[in-house]
Amino acid sequence: VNKKINxxxxxxxxxxxKSYNQFKKDTQxxxxxxxxxxxxxxxxxxxxxxxxxxxxxxxxxxxxxxKKHLSIWVFxxxxxxxxxxxxxxxxxxxxxxxxxxxVINLGEQAYVSRQSLNFLLNLLSDVDANLIKPxxxxxxxxxxxxxxxxxxxxxxxxxxPYIHYQ
Numbered sequence: 001v002n003k004k005i006n007x008x009x010x011x012x013x014x015x016x017x018k019s020y021n022q023f024k025k026d027t028q029x030x031x032x033x034x035x036x037x038x039x040x041x042x043x044x045x046x047x048x049x050x051x052x053x054x055x056x057x058x059x060x061x062x063x064x065x066x067k068k069h070l071s072i073w074v075f076x077x078x079x080x081x082x083x084x085x086x087x088x089x090x091x092x093x094x095x096x097x098x099x100x101x102x103v104i105n106l107g108e109q110a111y112v113s114r115q116s117l118n119f120l121l122n123l124l125s126d127v128d129a130n131l132i133k134p135x136x137x138x139x140x141x142x143x144x145x146x147x148x149x150x151x152x153x154x155x156x157x158x159x160x161p162y163i164h165y166q
Contacts, residue, residue, distance in 0.1 A: 038118040042108060050086030059105045060087035066123075066132040071102035073123070075116035076141035080107025091141065101136070113142035 033041040034057065042057030053059050058066075059081060065071055074080055074092040082090030082105070096103035106119060120138060127134045 036119075036122075038122060039108075039111075039115045050088075052087055057108070059107070060090065060093065061104050065102050065104060066126075068133065069102045070133055070136040071104050072096075072099070072137045072139065073104050073106050073120070073135040074139045074141065075111075075120060076107040077111040077116075077145045078107070078109040079144065080105065080141050081109050081111075082107070083109055095139075104135075107141075110145060111142070112145045113140065116140055116142050 034044045036042040036057065043053050043059070044057065045055045046053040051059070054061065054063055056063055072092075072095065074095065080091055082093075087093060090105055090107075092103045092105035092107070106116075106123075108115070108119075111119075117140075123132065124134075126132045
């Protein structure tokens with residue numbers, strides 16, 4: 001697909017804020033995480049100028065997108081989630097613009113591939129219960145956190161279910 005996107009029409013930059021500190025606060029790491037079965041955590045609901053996370057921990061998507069449409073689900077860590085960027089600068093947003101399809105950003109900061117896979121399995125149980133529609137495609141963009149976390153070996157590593165080595 002060779003469609004060009006005028007990036008400036010879609011997203012907010014630091015210059016759109018009164019202060020860079022407010023932009024940084026809105027677009028970077030925040031700590032309102034909530035427990036989620038089998039994956040450990042999901043972001044809690046947040047509504048800021050350039051970041052919107054719904055009550056299910058899904059960034060920049062209406063939950064009805066999962067209920068009504070065959071959509072593309074994109075899983076991954078902070079690269080997919082869009083650490084440090086506005087909703088309209090994330091990989092799933094650009095994929096949606098290029099494909100003209102509904103793309104659901106199911107990334108989460110610090111996720112490893114096991115958490116992404118478990119999140120997919122959690123959502124598929126909702127598909128089986130007819131609560132949401134199945135995706136037309138599923139994309140995983142993982143690996144960085146899988147490579148980084150084993151490098152932080154400590155005496156507590158055996159207590160972490162998301163580190164996949166012994």
